[in-house]
Amino acid sequence: MGDVTPPPLQGPTAKEKKYDRQLRLWAASGQAALEDAHILLINSGPGVVGVEALKNLVLPGIGQFTILDSSVVAEEDLGVNFFLDESCLGGFRAEHCCNFLKELNPDVQGNFVTEPLQSFITKPNALQPFTLILVTSPVVPEILATISVYAQQHAIPAFYTHSVGFYSHFSLLLPPAFPIVETHPDPETTTNLQLLTPWPALSKLAEEKTHGLDSMIDDDHGHVPYVLLLLYYLGRWKASHNGLVPQSYSEKTAFRDLVRSGERTKTAEGGEENFDEAAKAVLKTLNPSAPGSSVKEVFAAEECQNLTKDSANFWVIAHAVSTFHQTHSVLPLPGAVPDMKARSKDYIELQNVYKSKAREDVAEVLATVRSLEKELGRSIPIDEKEVEAFCKGAGYIKLVRGRPFHIARPNEMVKWGDRARFAAGALENPDSLILLYIAFLAYDSFVASHLIDALGGAQKVPGLDAAEPDTQKMIGIAEAIIDSLLNEASRFIKDPEYSEIKHASARFVEEIVRAGGSELHNIAALTGGMVAQEVIKVITKQYVPVDNTCLFDGIASKTSVLRL
Amino acid sequence: MAEVEPSVLSNGSDNSRARWKHLDNFLTRPGAFTDSEFQAGLGIERLETIKILVIGAGGLGCEILKNLALSGFKNIDVIDMDTIDVSNLNRQFLFRASDVGKYKAEVAAAFVEQRVKGVKITPYCGKIQDKDDDYYMRFNIVVCGLDSVEARRWINATLVGLVDPEIMDSLKPLVDGGTEGRLPAQSEEVIDFEADGPTGFKGQAKVILPTITSCIECQLDMHAPRAAVPLCTLATIPRQPQHCIEWAHIIAWEEERKDITLDTDDPEHITWLYQKAFARAQEFNIPGVTYSMTQGVVKNIIPAIASTNAIVAGACCNEAFKIATGTNPFLGNPESNNYMMYSGDDSIYTYTFEHQKKDDCPVCGNLAKEVEVDGNRTLQEFVESLAERPEAQLKKPTIRTEEKSLYYQSPPSLEKQTRPNLKKKLHELVSDGEEIAVSDPAFQIDFKFKLVFKK
């Protein structure tokens, strides 16, 4: 323990009190990242989903937001948008929503732009102030393409959202390499104790604490920490199995029986909790700690293999950790020990053995980082804390490769590229909502080719006046997209499956046309919640974001996430 | 089904329907999934007349009230006994800093009424238990946004009790949302002690048709209580910072400040517990006790954010809207999915399934629930176990068999008379396979259990 800070005389600050419930999820570092963010909402259509998403971001305290929307508040807005009231009729929607949203949190700065999107977007550096962009449909394909290119070039995350009746969708465009260190895996399933590769200090502690196990008095016997019991029985197992640890399932169950055989059952409690814990931990903990596929993906990445002077810190540390793994065949020890039946002193001793080893591992990785920095000629040293955090979460780091939005244009089919095979396969999976995604592509394609009047005015959504005539057109567009996808994937689906797919597609399309471009508040609010969760994950670089398309079906109440 | 001009159906002026243009697309047009009985415009009438009750005006409740008002519901009641705390402001968006200390139900109702013209929201600032059957009978749909399992069980049992097969309107669909979700604990899994599980991105929404589909009580194992730390660990062998905090909370306070009622909202009290816990942790070389953790453990704080509430409340109100208007099939139709679980911490994952009704559900089933017990244990031990068993969670049980009273919590005379039974072994009191009835002051109904002795 060493030096300790004395308890503070007063409690938490006002800000800590207000944000208490969320700081427990993303800590001060996540909160600081939120406060540095400036989100642009490009609002179109009924404009509810975007505003609902902003509500969920203003409340936890993002730094700034800007709403870009040139529409004027009409009577119908008041029946679906909570951030408008009768006093707003005839005014700019952006301005009034902005003002009502700002009331939710005085710490947040809100701005609005009422200039039409077409002219705003052509100005030089128009998007430069923003750290994240939310676009809601409908939007002209060329503009969506401009935003998609800008976002990729500047590594700015962008969301494209539909909320139409009972259905919704969003696609998330992340930078080409989006690594996450703090993925917050479930501590119950991710404990890494490295029992198969104990280091000398751990082996020594196990020997000490299990010495004369059989002749211990009951109270001592019942308080040996289960981690040390497992090491003791592993020693016995190896002695009778040519020095090998239990590997197959049947060997592990046999090993579990061996552990169980040591339990004293004639105690006052009729058993021993520590032996019980040991037996239960056998299948979970006796696995070689090979890195998972997402960690291997990071190690194999081009950016990790070929470092440059300007490589992001993440890649320099990843390279150093990969070197550590090559040398030791294990990842750095995270150092956390779960609670277990034990005496306080023994548990703390065990905890310290794990902590010291974790610190040694960090030191080794840090030394590699320093020599890499020297080799590469980098001038600013990477913070030790960053290396420490990486080593702690090394087993669960994650890399997401951002991909551009699909832009649906009339007379031009969407290209699925290397995801064509996957997408075509999903057509035959009844749990996938890919047909709903295709219905939204058809929606965009329809909107892009239909105007309300001939003067180049607003775009016309399907089903605006009456559903029937537009439904047939939309079904045709969706079928063309399906056929083009199958063609690109060189895949042929026979009847009756092919007809079933078309029938299911037509039902999604029909339901979308029924909406006539309208939003239902419940679906907009729910989707705004999902988008806001994802925005928070992306900005804080904590937890794992959607990769890269999410659909919600409010009839069946289910989601589907597709990598497209 | 032909499309009908909404203005023909509306009993208000054309202008008043203009506001509901978006909603009317669904209320007047059939869809690919609506059934043949769909009648254009009927939904408009139903939204005007239906009375809907919202329980809870907190994080979920604020969202639910806003969503229902903008779904076209006109008559809403809301119950909540709590007042507004500063830590609510990061998500309960109907409240401002100047509202701290006021009743949630009142402030929330007034805010939504003022923002959405034409909706009537009647608040009640008190407990759901204050109201009787006649009160609950008045509503057509109940939507719950609660963080307490106990209150959920109470309203669930009440709504099941209201059902009279002769009277159609006595069956009130219950739509229930929650964000405190824990997945069902598998029995062989060790539940580690931790103050804050990463539950902030998770939630669930479900629909219950009382007596017809799986009820809250049928689903009780989905809300298994956190395993308590044994008292002897707290008293003699603490290992975690949380153990030191629980020690200060349960033991030190009793010993040193018995005369002061612990108020977990009083910063002086939390500071005292924190300092006690900190000193004890130092004594045992345990690192990690902080003020924030002390508050979290003592108040059993669950992390909460606006976006998760928005998802759960949106899913609940979407179901309520479909039930009321018939604009699409809803969750909870017999023999179809009735439960959606949402998890957002690792990508987005939903699991939507049918939770099966249980024949031995103490509330909606007619069979006694089988419970395995050790006949050599005492009645006292059985009473204690009832609080912890995930399928029971009864804290003050009164127990009787068909013939005799085994233990009564009250009145005092009966308690005294039955107290000696607590020391007796179960096999001395009941026979193998005998049914017992358990009542608890927290619930109006009896729980029936069939005690089967362990072989």
Ligand SMILES: [Zn+2]
């Ligand atoms: Zn039930």
